[in-house]
Amino acid sequence: xxxxxxxxxxxxxxxxxxxxxxxxxxxxxxxxxxxxxxxxxxxxxxxxxxxxxxxxxxxxxxxxxxxxxxxxxxxxxxxxxxxxxxxxxxxxxxxxxxxxxxxxxxxxxxxxxxxxxxxxxxxxxxxxxxxxxxxxxxxxxxxxxxxxxxxxxxxxxxxxxxxxxxxxxxxxxxxxxxxxxxxxxxxxxxxxxxxxxxxxxxxxxxxxxxxxxxxxxxxxxxxxxxxxxxxxxxxx
Numbered sequence: 001x002x003x004x005x006x007x008x009x010x011x012x013x014x015x016x017x018x019x020x021x022x023x024x025x026x027x028x029x030x031x032x033x034x035x036x037x038x039x040x041x042x043x044x045x046x047x048x049x050x051x052x053x054x055x056x057x058x059x060x061x062x063x064x065x066x067x068x069x070x071x072x073x074x075x076x077x078x079x080x081x082x083x084x085x086x087x088x089x090x091x092x093x094x095x096x097x098x099x100x101x102x103x104x105x106x107x108x109x110x111x112x113x114x115x116x117x118x119x120x121x122x123x124x125x126x127x128x129x130x131x132x133x134x135x136x137x138x139x140x141x142x143x144x145x146x147x148x149x150x151x152x153x154x155x156x157x158x159x160x161x162x163x164x165x166x167x168x169x170x171x172x173x174x175x176x177x178x179x180x181x182x183x184x185x186x187x188x189x190x191x192x193x194x195x196x197x198x199x200x201x202x203x204x205x206x207x208x209x210x211x212x213x214x215x216x217x218x219x220x221x222x223x224x225x226x227x228x229x230x231x232x233x234x235x236x
Contacts, residue, residue, distance in 0.1 A: 012217035126186030173210035
């Protein structure tokens with residue numbers, strides 16, 4: 001197993017309960033990958049799940065995609081940071097002020113705890129196609145231009161990076177500073193199906209495009225042997 005590459009993998013624990021999440025975490029323990037706690041697991045297990053996974057040695061990305069008025073998001077972030085998350089996200093479409101206040105809240109709360117998490121902004125969900133983006137959302141500019149514009153706004157607001165498809169990673173990388181993070185869901189190894197993701201690349205393609213971290217869910221979590229699936233992730 002390539003531990004160096006695994007440090008750039010975030011395994012999405014999109015399961016409906018604590019026992020399922022802990023079983024997957026035990027299978028992956030020691031691999032050096034991240035774990036992503038999203039809405040589904042959080043709804044069933046709450047913030048205590050974060051502490052349990054942290055105690056097992058995993059860095060945690062809390063993927064709740066916060067999107068509300070600036071004050072509400074700011075206050076919520078103070079609470080979430082208390083649980084020891086290493087990364088948290090908000091929606092870029094919440095606007096510049098919301099992102100500025102999110103970045104400030106993460107920094108201030110993290111300083112008090114002795115560890116400042118990364119805060120990143122969601123651009124356009126990877127389940128959305130170009131056609132859906134134009135027809136359903138009514139946005140005039142093309143999807144890639146929109147994603148890059150949101151990434152530039154997020155960087156200006158003080159966020160550490162964005163969530164975007166690896167298909168837009170190259171454009172983001174060309175228009176932001178070197179240290180700006182690009183977290184890419186919709187990663188599918190050559191041996192897996194795209195399922196409900198519309199804009200997908202393989203792990204090697206995503207890294208070549210400029211991705212910082214790769215979010216991988218079902219190809220690993222629904223495998224008979226999740227640890228072996230993580231090892232196979234890098235097979236071309």
